[in-house]
Amino acid sequence: MTPDIRISPRLIVPDPDRASAFYQDALGAEQVFRAPLIDDGRPSVVDHRVGASFFRVSPAVSSWGWRSPDDLGGSAILLEIEVDDPDAVGDRMTAHGAEVVVPIENRPYGKRSGRVRDPFGHLWIITGALR
Incomplete structure (x- = not known):
């Protein structure tokens, strides 16, 4: 019997608050938790939900x-997201500073x-159905 397992990637970034704002704007991520600040004023982790998936930034x-x-x-990794409209998501990500x-x-x-x-x-x- 396999135990109930959930994998939540944690993306390491220089500025978690700026990254959180990007993922909210570009992917529609919902911030669901923000941990207390570390010594330099940055949060140690910010949790996000996108659809049924979760990820963190630290x-x-x-x-x-x-x-x-x-x-x-x-x-070192590729994050793959499957969406209904890959073009719209790609456009939104690049509009907020991502690079094709x-x-x-x-x-x-x-x-x-x-x-x-x-x-x-x-x-x-970014992947989805053929157009």
Whole structure:
């Protein structure tokens, strides 16, 4: 029997409040929890809900081993989101500062998808039905 497991990615960013505002504006994320501040005034974690999914943002703190994509020279993971309208989500993300890495187009594997880098260096695959 497999235990009930939920995986919630934690995105390490320089400024959790700025990142939280971006994800709320660009993805429609709802902020559901904000932890107390660490010594430098940044929250240690901000939890978000998007649809049925959850993710967190936390500050880069090198003494804790928490490093952002910029600290590492790039993102070590790809976050994939499946949406009804990949073009609209991609447009909204780029309007709020994300950069197109791979344009959103119909792909030979039967999906419409592309990739963006958010303003904090995290890579997102945006995918949905063919158009």
